Amino acid sequence: MSQETAIYLKTNGEWQPTRMSGPRALLWLIALIGIGLSLFQLYSAGIQPLGLFYQRGIHLALVMMLCFLLFGPRPGRPRGVITALIDTGFLIASGASGFYLVWFLDEITGRAGFWNQTDIVMAWVCTITLLEASRRAVGTGLTVIGVIAILYAMSGQRGPLSELGEWLPGILNHRGYSLDRIGAQLYLGQEGIFGLPLGVAATFVFIFVLFGAMLEVTGAGRFFIDLAFAATGRQRGGPAKAAVLASASMGSISGSAIANVVTTGAFTIPLMKKLGFRPAQAGGIEAAASTGGQIMPPLMGAGAFLIAEYTRVPYLDIVKVSVFPALLYFATVYLLVHICAVKQGMKGLPASDLPQLREVMAYGWYFLLPIIMLVYLLVMGISPMRVGFYAVVGIIGIAGLNGLYLAYKQGRADNQLGKALTDALREGVVKLLQGLELGARNAVPVSIACAIAGIVVAVVGLTGLGLKFSSMMIAFADGNILMALFLVVIASLILGLGLPVTASYIVLIVLVGPALTNEFGIPLLVAHLLVFWYSQDSNVTPPVALAAFAGAAIAGSKTMETSVQAWKFAKGLYLIPLFMVFNPVIIEGGPLPLVLWNGFIAILALAAFAAALEGFLFTHMKPWMRLALSGAVIAIFYPDLQVEVAGVVAMLALLAMNYWHRRRELHGAGAPETEEQSQ
Numbered sequence: 001m002s003q004e005t006a007i008y009l010k011t012n013g014e015w016q017p018t019r020m021s022g023p024r025a026l027l028w029l030i031a032l033i034g035i036g037l038s039l040f041q042l043y044s045a046g047i048q049p050l051g052l053f054y055q056r057g058i059h060l061a062l063v064m065m066l067c068f069l070l071f072g073p074r075p076g077r078p079r080g081v082i083t084a085l086i087d088t089g090f091l092i093a094s095g096a097s098g099f100y101l102v103w104f105l106d107e108i109t110g111r112a113g114f115w116n117q118t119d120i121v122m123a124w125v126c127t128i129t130l131l132e133a134s135r136r137a138v139g140t141g142l143t144v145i146g147v148i149a150i151l152y153a154m155s156g157q158r159g160p161l162s163e164l165g166e167w168l169p170g171i172l173n174h175r176g177y178s179l180d181r182i183g184a185q186l187y188l189g190q191e192g193i194f195g196l197p198l199g200v201a202a203t204f205v206f207i208f209v210l211f212g213a214m215l216e217v218t219g220a221g222r223f224f225i226d227l228a229f230a231a232t233g234r235q236r237g238g239p240a241k242a243a244v245l246a247s248a249s250m251g252s253i254s255g256s257a258i259a260n261v262v263t264t265g266a267f268t269i270p271l272m273k274k275l276g277f278r279p280a281q282a283g284g285i286e287a288a289a290s291t292g293g294q295i296m297p298p299l300m301g302a303g304a305f306l307i308a309e310y311t312r313v314p315y316l317d318i319v320k321v322s323v324f325p326a327l328l329y330f331a332t333v334y335l336l337v338h339i340c341a342v343k344q345g346m347k348g349l350p351a352s353d354l355p356q357l358r359e360v361m362a363y364g365w366y367f368l369l370p371i372i373m374l375v376y377l378l379v380m381g382i383s384p385m386r387v388g389f390y391a392v393v394g395i396i397g398i399a400g401l402n403g404l405y406l407a408y409k410q411g412r413a414d415n416q417l418g419k420a421l422t423d424a425l426r427e428g429v430v431k432l433l434q435g436l437e438l439g440a441r442n443a444v445p446v447s448i449a450c451a452i453a454g455i456v457v458a459v460v461g462l463t464g465l466g467l468k469f470s471s472m473m474i475a476f477a478d479g480n481i482l483m484a485l486f487l488v489v490i491a492s493l494i495l496g497l498g499l500p501v502t503a504s505y506i507v508l509i510v511l512v513g514p515a516l517t518n519e520f521g522i523p524l525l526v527a528h529l530l531v532f533w534y535s536q537d538s539n540v541t542p543p544v545a546l547a548a549f550a551g552a553a554i555a556g557s558k559t560m561e562t563s564v565q566a567w568k569f570a571k572g573l574y575l576i577p578l579f580m581v582f583n584p585v586i587i588e589g590g591p592l593p594l595v596l597w598n599g600f601i602a603i604l605a606l607a608a609f610a611a612a613l614e615g616f617l618f619t620h621m622k623p624w625m626r627l628a629l630s631g632a633v634i635a636i637f638y639p640d641l642q643v644e645v646a647g648v649v650a651m652l653a654l655l656a657m658n659y660w661h662r663r664r665e666l667h668g669a670g671a672p673e674t675e676e677q678s679q
Contacts, residue, residue, distance in 0.1 A: 061098020237341025284565025
């Protein structure tokens, strides 16, 4: 029996999917720990909840052990004798550092802050092991951030690196802390490695990642892609529009931009190229659409759970207020795709090349049942972790019963009922084990990133860096909210160069959140959504656009060109959070007429912006119209009702003029507008 491991490795500065294989014993050990981790998570989610440190300690121990089995010291290279010994040491350290906390938790708690030397040694063993796991599973950037945070805590007059404190600007200076104090803060404190970020990853996030893995191994990914093609394939730019819809549906479950690109892009990107999209365009469209998966409820790439924990707003409320902005984002990408297709004279795919909606629903309708159940249970107010447990059990049960039913029909037809049922049962068990293992593998980078983010959060709390950073931000912005938001965008882009989205959000909200809410008056929930949305920009913004790089690998295009295209199609990622800030009623609610008005102008402004960006809506736009339309879009952000109304009137007038020009062109050509041309 042979197996392969699909992971992402950084090759020549680009993240690309890579198949790795290894000795049979290693692969069996990976499978054993992965399946054990998933079963442990299911047990604690739906059968017997555990205490915080018990849950997080066991989770991190198993995740780090799995990491050192999956990722060697040198990416893409086989392990030698020395590296195998090194990995064995890290494997032991991973288990020891996690289970030490679980085994001696009562004694550590009883010492009430008076740590012994073993506690401190295990604290640094855990920290160093975690940093190395981060380097392998997430990337060097996040590891460097963690190391810099620890070095910063050591600098200062009382720290072991007091000489470094002399180089720090006055506002960043602090007293400095000993190795014992820092180790205890990182390992034994409630705001360190085992703090809130890891807690969210070890409970809510893992169970939904496992749900996504179960959907994948049972064939739900193919079902959603076929469903999207059946709905949009005949329209202009059909495969690109199908990519948008498929990414919205799959991304709402998986919550991973790169996973979305690889899953849906493998089907949509080749078809986009066949239809006439340039390779860079095809890769960029898929990257932009897939990035939306991380802002689409219910999972939002762990964001919904983190925001709920930080703001103390119920998870279901986070999901409710996030639906409309997410739909706006996907509508903007969809419209930009449509405009590009019309400008380039594209046509839809022939019906013979497309799946039929009736056939798609016939073979995969049951995949909708777990999602419907998931939404229903969330609305009923059941804990998200318990809902995730029921969703996983539901997809296993539904897919299993469907497999047995199909085997029963086939067996009756072939007069081999016993063999058919036995084969189906065997295949079902294999898929179940594959799903459990895949869920654990997919959760490794997220959990490790959250644990490293805990290091940064611990140092920020220990040194007071958050307040100092907020003071710097206030000083630079000088009371100008637009300047403050611009600084948030720049900070998110810089952090995104080395941090995954979840870690970038956690670090950024800790640093700038207090200033946004206390000094600039942005509501707490809006501030968190703003930072979370802007934390996505590293997926689509040059020079480091990870989702775009994955799209470029599939499309066979240049990475920078694909990144620029992804950045263009994902412009809603920047505008929609601005609209939340200046029109918070769409998030916080209010009188129905006001909510409807703000929803209308948001839709109109994004449509106008897409038209101004492409210079085309119903037909080509003259430069002065594009300029005027851009000014009208800017006007709706001005905090004055008259200016806002003037902007809306100007947008309506300019778009109506563009439509009238289109009618004149058709009339002058003597050709009536067909249904295909109007699509």
